[in-house]
Amino acid sequence: MALTIEDGTGVAGANTYLSEDEFAAYASARGKIITGSLEQLIIQAMDYVETLRFRGQKNSSDQALQWPRVGATR
Template sequence: MTLIIEDGTGKPDAESYASAEDLAMYAVKFGVTIPAEVPAQEALLRRAALAMDGMTWKGRKSSSEQALSWPRRGVELDYEIKPDNYLPARIQYGQMALAAEIHTDDIDPVDQRQGAVIRERVEGAVDVEYAPISNKSGRLLPAAPDRPSRTQFADYLAKRGLFAVRA
């Protein structure tokens, strides 16, 4: 089933900001692994779009009828209010990065990952011990310490950076 792509008009049935073809070109450009089959690529893009809908973005939806979080009105960037139909390229790139990250998490399950090397002993044979990865929250941990999608989204999220909470 072909993806319905958001083009900045606030489509009520949009499923993605990028096409499977866009994702395939992104994977080649940035050397990330994605499934070879178009339906699997489209499924990843749909999953990434759903994850993006759970993020807190600047501004508010341009229309209550639109399916996805973007386009948005009231988005201020570099001291400039962006138009209501503004669909940043970094939202599309971020979705593709997030789709690749989701695929990495799918093929490298959390319970099979290893933490940093905390002990390495070399005598006759090499003995390596890895730190356990705690996952008490039940949420997936990132496959890598840096997530390219978060870098793409940073200017468009309502909160950015580290925040201290006073107890």
């Protein structure tokens, strides 16, 4: 499965908020060693994030992911 990145515009079909390079840089900056498929790890993380409940609502009913949102202020 190819990664389709949500860029803040409500991308239809998006399945992640970051690229494999961004994920690897994030992990490296924290001293983490990643083994296995980065794409698979990102998809698994997104599966978890998408089960969480957030304030507000999606910007558009067409967007695939929970973010971007409106009304998500404290």
